[in-house]
Amino acid sequence: MIWDQWWYALLIGALFFALGWIAGRIDLRAVTRAASQLPRAYLTGLNHLLHGRRDQALEALLAAAELHPGPVELQLALAALMRDRGEYERAIAIHRALAARSELTAQQRDEVIAELALDYHRAGFLDRAEAAYRQMLGGPRDGWARAALVAILQTERDWNQCLALLEAAPEALPHAQLLQMHLHCELAQEAISREDWATVAHHWRAACEAGGGQALRTLLVEGEWRLATQDEAGVRSVWERIERIHPDGLALVLDKWLSALPVEQWPTVLPVVRRWFQRFPQIDAWARYVDVELQCGSADEAFRRLQEAMRVSPDLMVLDAYLRLVVWMVPEGWRVEVDRVRSLVHGYVERLARYHCQKCGFKAKQHHWRCPACGEWGTFPPRRTVAFEGSRAQ
Numbered sequence: 001m002i003w004d005q006w007w008y009a010l011l012i013g014a015l016f017f018a019l020g021w022i023a024g025r026i027d028l029r030a031v032t033r034a035a036s037q038l039p040r041a042y043l044t045g046l047n048h049l050l051h052g053r054r055d056q057a058l059e060a061l062l063a064a065a066e067l068h069p070g071p072v073e074l075q076l077a078l079a080a081l082m083r084d085r086g087e088y089e090r091a092i093a094i095h096r097a098l099a100a101r102s103e104l105t106a107q108q109r110d111e112v113i114a115e116l117a118l119d120y121h122r123a124g125f126l127d128r129a130e131a132a133y134r135q136m137l138g139g140p141r142d143g144w145a146r147a148a149l150v151a152i153l154q155t156e157r158d159w160n161q162c163l164a165l166l167e168a169a170p171e172a173l174p175h176a177q178l179l180q181m182h183l184h185c186e187l188a189q190e191a192i193s194r195e196d197w198a199t200v201a202h203h204w205r206a207a208c209e210a211g212g213g214q215a216l217r218t219l220l221v222e223g224e225w226r227l228a229t230q231d232e233a234g235v236r237s238v239w240e241r242i243e244r245i246h247p248d249g250l251a252l253v254l255d256k257w258l259s260a261l262p263v264e265q266w267p268t269v270l271p272v273v274r275r276w277f278q279r280f281p282q283i284d285a286w287a288r289y290v291d292v293e294l295q296c297g298s299a300d301e302a303f304r305r306l307q308e309a310m311r312v313s314p315d316l317m318v319l320d321a322y323l324r325l326v327v328w329m330v331p332e333g334w335r336v337e338v339d340r341v342r343s344l345v346h347g348y349v350e351r352l353a354r355y356h357c358q359k360c361g362f363k364a365k366q367h368h369w370r371c372p373a374c375g376e377w378g379t380f381p382p383r384r385t386v387a388f389e390g391s392r393a394q
Helices: 002-037 040-050 054-067 072-084 088-099 106-123 126-135 142-155 159-168 176-194 197-211 216-228 232-245 247-260 263-279 286-296 299-312 316-329 332-352
Strands: 353-356
Touching: 072 088, 072 106, 088 106, 106 126, 106 142, 126 142, 142 159, 159 176, 176 197, 176 216, 197 216, 216 232, 216 247, 232 247, 232 263, 247 263, 247 286, 263 286, 263 299, 286 299, 286 316, 299 316, 316 332, 332 353
Parallel strands: none
Antiparallel strands: none
């Protein structure tokens, strides 16, 4: 009885083994047959890609495309390689030919249009890229196309179109509210220059709703607005809020304030400026402070404050302002020599002191709300650093 059970078990095991072997042979033959139908150049191209040899891969795929031009995937891979090599015209030609095919599925057509938009964008044909991206709005690639469109429109400074795209689908882009705040601030500043106060008020309120009324950018725009309308009480109220919430931003405030006032009115701001530098000696505006003291204050007072700043937070910008005062105060016989030293230090400040983008590391002489290199907003702190290492700068 036991022998019969073992016999049946062996028969069943052998049957399952035979079925598995047959299935494996069928699968192996199917794979071998499918591989034999692929052009050898196609497999060679894939091998080159896997080993990072992009130029050889492109040549192999070109040969494969000549022998077997049908597969959409092969054409897309070939065009992408050409685009990566900077051969935009050839990539565009392939993608346009693919887009003209009537047998493409909706998914394939969407992918072709997306690749064509990238071709135009990287080649610098921004109007064509914009048209291609707009074709994808409302489709499965809406968020990606919307973000690319917003990026293009920002380079063109078309803030209204950017806002229209953001407001239509704010969830499609990360940090959409922060971007809306900056765009409304840009439009408000443009309206200030035109003295269009109704438009200023509209965009300033919208910026406050998007980013909060206590953001440094919205406060600065409000301050510029009050300055332009000669609302002295309003100006001081805004500056006091910045002093309380964003003391580092006072460097940007001081320059705007002094530039907007005639020199005859500087004595009215001197007590406020002195208070700022007493409380926050790290403010990156010592040169402007010296301007005010020499114009309507006391060189001795400025000298005392700068000596304290050199002790508390020494840097090259403070030293530059300090030496400027020393030149002013030393006897005539020493003035030429001290001025030579000061000129040397000032030259280093002019060459090396830069605002620094915290996102990409770009360095610029001017403060930017939008980084010229990476396009991010609000990544420049309002304080310069001295960059001795080699870096990109504007």
